[in-house]
Amino acid sequence: MGIKLVCYGVRDTEVEFFHKLNKYGYELKLVNTGLNHENVKEAIGAEAIMVRGNCMADRQNLELLAKSGLKYVLTRTVGFDHVDLEAVKELGLKSARVPGYSPNAIGELAVSHAMMLLRHTAYAVERTKNKNFIVDAEMFSKEIRNCTVGIIGAGKIGLTTAKLFKGLGARVIAFDVFQSDAAKEVVEFVSQEELIKTSDVISVHMPYIKDVNYHFINKEFISNMKEGAILLNTARGELQDLDAILEGLESGKVGGFGTDVLEGEKRFFFKDLNGQELEDPTVEKLVNMYPKVLITPHIGSYTDEALTNMISISYDNMNEYLTENTCKNAIA
The missing domain is CATH 3.40.50.720 (NAD(P)-binding Rossmann-like Domain)
Incomplete structure (x- = not known):
């Protein structure tokens, strides 16, 4: 697809999974730290970002990225209270989550x-x-x-x-x-x-x-x-x-x-x-x-199976948006 996807909060142990599961051929940029007001610049010019819990997908960051072409906000989590849905809607972005994992x-x-x-x-x-x-x-x-x-x-x-x-x-x-x-x-x-x-x-x-x-x-x-x-x-x-x-x-x-x-x-x-x-x-x-x-520091989903589920479903969500302009796991 050639779409540029910046993934935040990717730990060293997870890098291999992100590449191995990339069956759609996205142009990946993996950022080790969670999205914040400093490293948001890593995604300037990207069409999509993927975040996890504790990332700051807030109005400030989304407005900045939307100006430079952001269209999709994916979260590889079940919960999505870290994503400002009002801002997503106002900026005309599309967002999806992972409904469940291992x-x-x-x-x-x-x-x-x-x-x-x-x-x-x-x-x-x-x-x-x-x-x-x-x-x-x-x-x-x-x-x-x-x-x-x-x-x-x-x-x-x-x-x-x-x-x-x-x-x-x-x-x-x-x-x-x-x-x-x-x-x-x-x-x-x-x-x-x-x-x-x-x-x-x-x-x-x-x-x-x-x-x-x-x-x-x-x-x-x-x-x-x-x-x-x-x-x-x-x-x-x-x-x-x-x-x-x-x-x-x-x-x-x-x-x-x-x-x-x-x-x-x-x-x-x-x-x-x-x-x-x-x-x-x-x-x-x-x-x-x-x-x-x-x-324990929120390691419940930190397993091989759960990680595979979260990344695969997020990639599928992105592909669904690109091919059908809609997504069954949409949150906004």
């Missing part, structure tokens, strides 16, 4: 967090790293097959996570306003109240909807949890009130917390802040509660 990528991370917290492996390895090989009371644990795992949000990702936990022998229950037939074959649907009250492990897989479920995990949620239960969030940072979770951890109500997301996470994620005090005191305290708290 649910196993997120599910496997949730299970990894759960098992590390349940079996206290991070705690044990932290001690052996310091050559302390004594087995103490903290290392004693339940087996997952003797636990009830509660899945909040039983869509593709939640259902895949449920299957993984079930494969380990756990009893898996779920809450969702929409109960699919596929999910009914795997989980036992219960009320939200019952799930929170009876689960030994709670894993959240719901989308964030502004003005609907902001800080869904709050003081009341935590007060209703089973004593010492493990809480996991690999969905969206806006779903959790970190102050309430911190309080729950400090009181022992929450036995362990694993998260791949934080509200306002671009303040921290993808930066090396070693030796610095974080600007958010709550996040600072949570980081220091390791190994009771496990924080």
